[in-house]
Amino acid sequence: xxxxxxxxxxxFSYKLERMLLFGDSSYDGxxxxxxxxxxxxxxxxIALEYKRIGEILSQEPNIENKYVMSVDFNYPYYSNSKxxxxxxxxxxxxxxxxxxISRKNWSEIEIAYSNNNxxxxxxxxxxxxxxxYLVYTEAHEERVSEHLKILRDPNHxxxxxxxxxxxxxxxxxxxxxxxxx
Numbered sequence: 001x002x003x004x005x006x007x008x009x010x011x012f013s014y015k016l017e018r019m020l021l022f023g024d025s026s027y028d029g030x031x032x033x034x035x036x037x038x039x040x041x042x043x044x045x046i047a048l049e050y051k052r053i054g055e056i057l058s059q060e061p062n063i064e065n066k067y068v069m070s071v072d073f074n075y076p077y078y079s080n081s082k083x084x085x086x087x088x089x090x091x092x093x094x095x096x097x098x099x100x101i102s103r104k105n106w107s108e109i110e111i112a113y114s115n116n117n118x119x120x121x122x123x124x125x126x127x128x129x130x131x132x133y134l135v136y137t138e139a140h141e142e143r144v145s146e147h148l149k150i151l152r153d154p155n156h157x158x159x160x161x162x163x164x165x166x167x168x169x170x171x172x173x174x175x176x177x178x179x180x181x
Contacts, residue, residue, distance in 0.1 A: 046139075049172050054078020056167050056176065057133060067118075069101060069131035071140050075176075076119065084131050085117035088144040088151075097160055100148065101131040101179060131179055134163070138173025151175060 015033065027033070050072075057063055057079030068076040069084040076083035090110040091100050103111055115122040122129065136151035150156040154165040154175055167176040 046172065049169060049174055050074040051078055053135065053167055053174065053176055057081060060133075060178070066132035067129045068133040068135060070135035070137075072135070072137065073119070075135045081133070082129070083119040084129050085114045088136070088140065088148045090114070091145075093145060093147050095147070097148075097151070097158070097163065101134060103128075103130075130181070132181075133166070134177040134179060136175045136177070141173075151177075 011030075011033070015027070053075050054077065057068060057075065058081075060066065060079075063079055063081045065082070067082045067084040068079065069086050070076070071085070071087055073083055073085075090103070090106045092105045095105050099105060103114070106114070111125060115125055118129070134151070136148075138152055141149065141152070150158050152173060152175060153159075154163075154168060154177075162180040164178045164180060165175065166178050167174070169175075
């Protein structure tokens, strides 16, 4: 019985780590999960991706005063930029991408949650930041609003002209846009 408790705790801890650090909230069954433990390739790939994108963004002019909108803090961390948090579920389904990044139709709760999880935080909504860069990743796509999933395809006709692709990875499903205001 004790062995079963220890094994289940190890399994839970492993799955929690993958979910929190790598955005892997899928569950493929015990055998597939055990295979993931021993493959380990995905962890290195994602970590390298954070660093690579951070280096690309760090080359942008005045990046330390620009906002990177993402669900993941790692990209702005490695680029030394400001961070504007999003879950890609905010706003209305009819919003354009420009309305989404300007947070035009976000509810007060969505804005407060974003502001409190952004860096620097904007607890009192004084600064009203707008994204200068957007990092979209397919790793969190099961939670993304349907109308925002077009971000995975930079050639989609509904992507505005002011969204310029800086980086795309077919391997990890990450797309980085520069937003020209």
